[in-house]
Amino acid sequence: SGTFGWKRYHELAEIEAWLDEILATFPSVTESFSIGQSYEGRNIRGIKISHGSNKPGIFIESNIHAREWITSASATWFINELLTSQTTEVRNLAENYDWYIVPVFNVDGFEYSHRQNRLWRKTRQPHATSSCIGVDGNRNFNSHWMENNGASSDPCSETFAGESPWSEPESKALSEYLTSIKDKFSVYLSFHSYGQWLLSPYGHSEVEYPENYDDLQEIGAAFAGAIKNLVYGTDYVYGSTASVLYVASGSSVDWVFNELDKKVGFTIEFRDKGNFGFVLPPAQILPNCDELMAGMVALIDKTNQLGYI
Ligand code: 0X9
Numbered sequence: 001s002g003t004f005g006w007k008r009y010h011e012l013a014e015i016e017a018w019l020d021e022i023l024a025t026f027p028s029v030t031e032s033f034s035i036g037q038s039y040e041g042r043n044i045r046g047i048k049i050s051h052g053s054n055k056p057g058i059f060i061e062s063n064i065h066a067r068e069w070i071t072s073a074s075a076t077w078f079i080n081e082l083l084t085s086q087t088t089e090v091r092n093l094a095e096n097y098d099w100y101i102v103p104v105f106n107v108d109g110f111e112y113s114h115r116q117n118r119l120w121r122k123t124r125q126p127h128a129t130s131s132c133i134g135v136d137g138n139r140n141f142n143s144h145w146m147e148n149n150g151a152s153s154d155p156c157s158e159t160f161a162g163e164s165p166w167s168e169p170e171s172k173a174l175s176e177y178l179t180s181i182k183d184k185f186s187v188y189l190s191f192h193s194y195g196q197w198l199l200s201p202y203g204h205s206e207v208e209y210p211e212n213y214d215d216l217q218e219i220g221a222a223f224a225g226a227i228k229n230l231v232y233g234t235d236y237v238y239g240s241t242a243s244v245l246y247v248a249s250g251s252s253v254d255w256v257f258n259e260l261d262k263k264v265g266f267t268i269e270f271r272d273k274g275n276f277g278f279v280l281p282p283a284q285i286l287p288n289c290d291e292l293m294a295g296m297v298a299l300i301d302k303t304n305q306l307g308y309i
């Protein structure tokens with residue numbers, strides 16, 4: 001586990017140094033990759049964990065929203081478990097799938113949330129027509145962009161969709177990277193907080209559902225049930241984004257479904273239900289991670305049973 005104990009939140013430089021340490025410690029099963037550059041010129045990094053070629057791939061995008069620090073804390077913990085755990089369940093996860101994990105996707109916003117404003121959400125690119133800064137990365141993907149009031153055209157809004165789809169270098173780079181590996185992954189997960197939800201597509205409409213929606217709900221039930229069974233007794237609610245939460249148009253998960261033709265993808269909204277919200281106390285990092293692993297084992301197991309991977 002290197003220098004991390006998951007007892008506090010780490011900033012970007014620490015996470016990158018930790019990633020390098022992990023890559024150096026497990027060179028035969030890990031590979032570094034880059035999604036591309038952020039607006040401020042930072043590298044958006046990822047790690048691939050693979051025990052052989054051409055296993056079904058699982059892609060994890062984390063911290064697209066800057067203030068959701070529990071997401072990168074949990075993603076780094078999950079990487080560490082895949083590489084070090086000796087339990088059969090986790091070994092099977094590690095050995096039977098190829099993992100592509102991006103622990104901090106919105107690197108500029110994440111850095112800003114550590115330096116200037118703990119509650120920053122968006123990217124950091126300025127606009128020609130406003131002094132407000134940034135776009136909601138999860139409204140900037142070119143799938144049903146701006147439809148059904150699922151995003152805002154106001155540059156000062158927290159859900160500003162951008163001047164156009166792909167206005168942000170980060171979302172554009174991710175779409176190009178995902179397209180380049182589209183035959184290598186079957187499951188797409190987007191880590192968020194907070195609310196304790198497992199959200200399936202679609203976000204863009206309350207009346208449209210993927211053709212395999214029943215299967216996605218079955219996977220959701222397995223995920224929520226496994227978490228509920230842990231000592232914490234935490235409740236997760238599952239359902240489509242638009243039906244459970246609100247209409248969200250131009251999200252990454254919807255784009256992956258509609259444009260890359262993927263059949264299994266979820267947004268996971270971690271702890272809590274609003275008591276601490278985005279500023280989840282560090283003492284809850286490890287309990288959240290336990291829940292993530294239990295949920296993930298069940299999710300992958302059910303996805304496998306249903307024949308998707
Ligand atoms: O609004 C969002 O982008 C996400 N919620 S958050 O509070 N973390 O901002 C939910 C997005 C879910 N969207 C899709 N699955 N389409």
Ligand code: ZN
Binds near residue numbers: 065191192193
């Ligand atoms: Zn979010």
